[in-house]
Amino acid sequence: MRLRDQMPEFESTTDWLNSHPIQKNDLVGDKPTLIHFWSVSCDLCTRAMPKINQIRDTYHPHLNVIAVHMPRSDEDQDINRVQEVASAHDISQPIYLDQDHILTDIYKNRYVPAYYVFDEMGILRHFQAGAGGMIMLEKRIKRVLN
Numbered sequence: 001m002r003l004r005d006q007m008p009e010f011e012s013t014t015d016w017l018n019s020h021p022i023q024k025n026d027l028v029g030d031k032p033t034l035i036h037f038w039s040v041s042c043d044l045c046t047r048a049m050p051k052i053n054q055i056r057d058t059y060h061p062h063l064n065v066i067a068v069h070m071p072r073s074d075e076d077q078d079i080n081r082v083q084e085v086a087s088a089h090d091i092s093q094p095i096y097l098d099q100d101h102i103l104t105d106i107y108k109n110r111y112v113p114a115y116y117v118f119d120e121m122g123i124l125r126h127f128q129a130g131a132g133g134m135i136m137l138e139k140r141i142k143r144v145l146n
Helices: 043-059 079-088 100-106 134-145
Strands: 035-040 064-069 095-097 114-117 124-129
Touching: 043 064, 043 134, 064 124, 079 095, 114 134, 124 134
Parallel strands: 035 064, 064 095
Antiparallel strands: 035 114, 114 124
């Protein structure tokens, strides 16, 4: 995805954890959205999760936060393992289970962790990958909130 691209639709046949299925129109027009890609086998993801949880809690109810679980191996496909890791790391936001990399391919995402910040109209305003740069991520979130 490129900056200023419109938020893609969520594949409706995919399973979700912590939520009923969410559609793009549930998010767009409401408030900004942070979509973060992660994987149970990604050490950087679990190390970054406390900061994502802090962002989720600090900006609630003014920011939608959606997690996308992007499996990197066959072992990552185990939904019970995803639930265990999510619980252990307090990932209480909705989790889109991208078992077939449908959303991953739409986003052309190759990285975990990866962060996409959309404004309230669903326009991509910031992208970054990797566990570093959390200060920049939060600055971009504050910018779309103002």
